[in-house]
Amino acid sequence: MTDDVSVTVPARPVGAQAATARWRRRGTTQGRGGVARFAVGERDFTVDGRPVRLLSGAMHYFRVHEAQWDHRLAMLRAMGLNCVETYVPWNLHEPRPGEFRDPEALGRFLDAAQAAGLWAIVRPGPYICAEWENGGLPEWLTGPLGRRVRTRDAEYLRAVDAWFGRLLPQVVARQCDGGGPVIVVQAENEYGSYGSDAGYLAWLVERLRALGVRVPLCTSDGPEDHMLSGGSVPGVLATVNFGSGAREAFAALRRHRADGPLMCMEFWCGWFTHWGRGEEPRAAEDAAAALREILECGASVNVYMAHGGTSFGGWAGANRAGTLQDGELRSTVTSYDYQAPVDERGRPTEKFWRFREVLAEYADGPLPPVPEPLPVLAAPVRAVVGEWAPAGEVLAALGGAEVEAAGPATFEELGVDRGLVRYQVTVPGPRGRYPLRVRGLRDRAVVCVDGELRTVVDGEDAVLGEVAGPASVELWVASLGRVNYGPRLAESKGIVGGLLHERQYLHGVRSRGLRLDALEEAGAADRVPFRAVEGAGGGAGVYRGTLTVAGRPGDADLALPGWRHGFAWINGFCLGRYRAEGPQRTLYVPGPVLREGDNTLLLWEWEGAPALVGRGAGAPGLYPCTAGS
Structure with a gap:
């Protein structure tokens, strides 16, 4: 057995309150009464001993305006799904140590999912990837810890424990054995793509259980041997993430787990987009064929994304280019449309209709009608x-304290997660015209010399032009988003090297930050x-x-x-x-x-x-x- 945890769950999730909107009434499947036993068996998920298939779709509550949750959830039901999955971004809810902002939003979303007739899978991280700033990890933690995160480092574990202690009551109170919608909770996320600290994963599983999570736990990783061996936990359901090639992916999973239900926790039906680069469209027919292959394998699925939404608030992440994800910084766009079947604005796409045709073959009965679209603006x-x-006056009014040091301070040292930092330094003189360089530039800098705009640069080692001394130099460095995946996760932002005139470091750098919020x-x-x-x-x-x-x-x-x-x-x-x-x-x-x-x-x-x-x-x-x- 992979995970012999058994709990009770309503035979179908039942709406928590009477639905008044027409599209909600249509999107809710009323339960058959009573409760049923939900279990992770040797080959299937079961309800009262009857094999069931999870037809799930990813929708992040933090990427959808709360007033529109109901409509989007009804769209998922109408597509043929019986479950919704969401991540939880730690940095959104704890922007500063001990300062929590509305972790109850997760609970409200889970209530809305139940009202829509959906089960729920919760993926609380603490790392989530998700093309989200810093993979969901707070900068106040990754700044001092760096690559000690996602390990058994004592300081990191204390922070995770405090966060889970604040968040998990929203999940525990809504588990299916208490009549709620939550049936699965994931420990970490694609850990095998990052690390190999098996003790850290075991600690996470123990803490989730100790904090009251009774439903089955799972992990999710890519379908490669090193990922599955690095990211799986004995006794915990292992799932795989991929966009095509279901038979090969599940064969890889079976090499590591001889039993347990097959599940694709992330079926990538589209992809994300970076600024300055073209989109990578995926045809609806191709995606639908890949979905059908998953289901023909007898597997459960989580469509990633069913509805992508928007990275409001400047929370879009970034990636590093190259096979080792260690090259140039590529910032992710604000839209998280993801070429999902339900687009960023909540409308059904061609992919929606093709997926609906496939999923209808695996539904318990007729699918609900598709909700009517929400109103649009009447006229431009x-x-x-x-x-x-001006920027300088905004910084003076709202910025943090100025720090003067031998070299530039990082965003993390200034307490800036999203936003910008102004660096000021003096080129002494008299001296001739020499190249002015910035080393360790992690983002994009607007450069002013003696109050005049000189250039805009990016790149790790950038030449700002020739400058004669004496001169006053300002660099306004704006964060382009923190890396959310790969070995450069948790890297510092701003200028991490120094400023050089010719080959001489310029000391006495004054740094002042302004947070976006x-x-x-x-x-x-x-x-x-x-x-x-x-x-x-x-x-x-x-x-x-x-x-x-x-x-x-x-x-x-x-x-x-x-x-x-x-x-x-x-x-x-x-x-x-x-x-x-x-x-x-x-x-x-x-x-x-x-x-x-x-x-x-x-x-x-x-x-x-x-x-x-x-x-x-x-x-x-x-x-x-x-x-x-």
Whole structure:
């Protein structure tokens, strides 16, 4: 036996409350009454001894506006799924040590899943990957620990234990033996792709059990021998992740586990996208054929992603290029559409219909009707951007304390997770013109010399141009997202080397950080010294405008023609990062973010606003979501 844990579960998840919306009524399968015994057997998941198949889909509660959870969950039911899976991002819920932000959101999501007639798989990490900043690990932990994370390091384990102690009550109270939807909890995530500390995995399993998790546990890894041997735990269900080749993948799993149900915990039906690079589309027919192959193997499946959503709040991660994931930094776009069957805006795609055809063959009965789409914005709205504050004044108003040291401070040393750091240093003189270099640049830097913009650079070892002394140099370094997968996980951000003039280190570097969420704190906008936008164009800074919505609000896309690189907020809700190089050209605006009448738009532009922004040109605009947007 792989995991002989048995618990009770409703024969079908039953709605926790009466559903009032038409699409929720259609999406809920009423239970047959009573409870049933859920178990992980030698070959199958079983309910009352009857083999059952988990037809699950990934949907991250933190990538979907809470007011839209019900609609998206109903879409999953209508596609033919009986279960939903979600990760839990530690860094979102504990931005500073001991400061917890709404871990109860997970509980509310699980309640919504049950109301939709879905079981639930919870993957609390502590590492999640997920194309999420730092793989979900808090920067305040990875900064001092570095590669000691995801091991038996005592300081790391203490932090994980404290976090799980705060989070897991949301899961424990909703386990299926108590009438809730949770049937499986995953320990760690793809650990075999990273490490080999079997004692760490065993500790995680023990802590999950000690903290009250009674449902079956599982691990998930790629279908390669070193991944399965490094990431599996004796006595815990092992699952595999892949996008095609089910028979080969399950054969690899069977080499390591002779028994236990077969499950693809991540069936990659699409892929993510990086800024400045093209998308990698996957045809609906090809994905549906791969899904069918999984099911023909007698396996359960978790479609990754069933609905991808959006990395709101600037939480999109990054990867390193190369076969060893140790090359150039590639930042992930804000959209997490993932070419999923339910697209970023909640609409069924061709993949949805092809998957529905396949899944219908394995359903207990007729599938629910597809929910009607949510409202979209009635008409385009053009923003009036009338105020701005230069970056230096925003930093003075909202930034952290300045630190002066021999070399530059990292983001972690300054307590900055997402955001930017200004580095200031003096080139002594008199001296001639020599190349100015930055070593260990982890992100993108806007370089100013004596108050004038000189260049924008990125790369680990960048030449900033020739500078004669004396001169005052500023580097505004903006985080492009933290690596979420591979050996560069937990690396520091900012400048980790130094600044050199010719071959001489420049000492006495002054560093000051500004967290992205500083603009979201109560009263923050009142402390920013806004002024009228005048003349042609504008520099880096925060711009404020108004979007006036006539009539009922609905889903929209925010277009930012001519704007280069930064973040956007509407009514205090951070839509995420925009970058001129694409391929993402608009930011998704969930309808619940908007209100009838005036809506406040904030743009934190890092590299300079478009020309004539104060005269109406380059104005951002809201547009109704349309097919293909």
